Amino acid sequence: MNYLYSQINRLEEPHNYMYTPFQGEAFLQSYQSSRMAAMHRHVAAEHDTEPDHMLMTFALPALEKLFDTASHGSGKKFRALLESGSAISERRDGDDYPDDLAKSLDTLATSAPVTTLDLLHALIAVQLTDIQSANAKIWLDRLIQRFEVTKILYERYPAGFRKGEGVKTSVRLYWLFALALCLFYARSNGLKYLSVLLKVCDLLCSLPENVLRGHIPEHGLSSVLAAEIVSVQLLAEKKGVSFAPE
Amino acid sequence: MRLNDLGMIAGDTSRSRAYLQALARHELLPNYVLMLEQSPDKPLPSQLGISQSTSESERANGVDECWSEAHFDANQPIKALLDELGIAFEISASKDINDPSVVEAIRRRSETTFIYSGFGGALLRKEALSTGKHFLHVHGGYLPDYKGSTTNYYSLIAENTLGASAIFLNEEIDCGPVLLRRKFPPPESRQAIDHIYDSGARAKVLVETLQSYLKFGGWKFELPINTGGETYYIIHPVLKHIAILAKDQGV
Secondary structure: OOOHHHOOOOOOOOOOOOOOOOOOHHHHHHHHHHHHHHHOOOOEOOOOOOOHHHHHHHHHHHHHHHHHHHOOOHHHHHHHHHHHOOOOOOOOOOOOOOHHHHHHHHHOOOOOOEEHHHHHHHHHHHHOOOOOOOHHHHHHHHHHHHHHHHOOOOOEEOOOOOOOEOOOOOHHHHHHHHHHHHHHHHHHOOHHHHHHHHHHHHHHHHOOHHHHOOOEOOOHHHHHHHHHHHHHHHHHHHOOOOOOOO | OEEEEEEEEEEOOHHHHHHHHHHHHOOOEEEEEEEEOOOOOOOOOOOOOHHHHHHHHHHOOOOOHHHHHHOOOOOOOHHHHHHHHOOEEEEEOOOOOOOHHHHHHHHOOOOOEEEEEOOOOOOOOHHHHOOOOEEEEEEOOOOOOEEEOOHHHHHHHHHOOEEEEEEEOOOOOOOOOEEEEEEEOOOOOHHHHHHHHHHHHHHHHHHHHHHHHHHHOOOOOOEOOOOOOEEEOOOOHHHHHHHHHOOOOOO
């Protein structure tokens, strides 16, 4: 069985996911096989874009720890998946801590225009620090609402945070969105965040390599896909659903 | 019994078919129905194709009383039933509840409350709400916890239940005052949720809401202030499969 949801370019032809058919356990297996294949795509930027790379190097151990907290051994499973996709990105000497980015979340307001890149950096950073911000869920929910309605992330949102403006095909934004969702789901187990993460990953996996290449840090795609796969496996196991790959 | 103060706005969907058949069974018939029409060659997502409705109807089995309204004939067009029951109806050329012709048709009716069973995704705008009518909608989910779309799959995964909540519509999605709400156990056949059990749960709550209206001689609110909760969006098929295949029924 082919996994249809990432077979065609979802930036050009978004899927509305309405009344999707039931296809049994084979469907879950086709999902996993499709994602595993996508993990081995080489789409890294020649020079890592910052602060994206720095955020990812902080996110990976955070995710590993969160998965271990959810279920013993899951962190190890996550690490093994990363290694299978060659996705090991260690922090480098001189990497900045994301605290300043995290603090910037509280400076955003819907009464003013919002740049999506700044918002996403802040949303990821705040989840990687000890800074507690109730605004993280509020802003993530706003962005999810915009994405779910249009299946698009715009470069910026004018005051009021409704109709977006500017570029809508920035691969970098969709990848950052996926990373923010990985972290939020791993911490909260809120199913709506996993549902959106799956849709964003469908979109990322649907893009040709030449479109992806250069916009995502090294191991970036395989990292968010590994986090998504482990999240789905954990949930499936909890619900007694068989999830063996094809 | 005919409820003279009650009208209905209906697209010919599996949900409307479940509603009308349940209302007929319980003698709670509306006085008038405004049918929202759409192009016959373009079935909307909330409509069943014949083959799909037949196969899903066949899957709706069991004798659990809470699913009493899930045993409806999903293949019976509402026009045929309205004729059979002798209910006055008009057909609107628009499927949009906010279309000026639809709003005008509602405004000129004497009924003060309309059951809303139009096509999915429509939000009542100011013009429709300004008619002064109540729009009685049954949301497929337990409010205020589960707002938005396909919430029954989310609640199946999270707490092994489905829900339905009767509300009066207002300008915000699923935020109107709650008249009555119920939780349901998972049905025997989870594959038939989309068109059979979701409709059956809503029809059950609709019937109970109207029975309460008759009993008390007016509308009672179980939850007058319907704030908080989480807003959900159409569930991803991977999670939908987990909800259907789930074997661990524990919360």
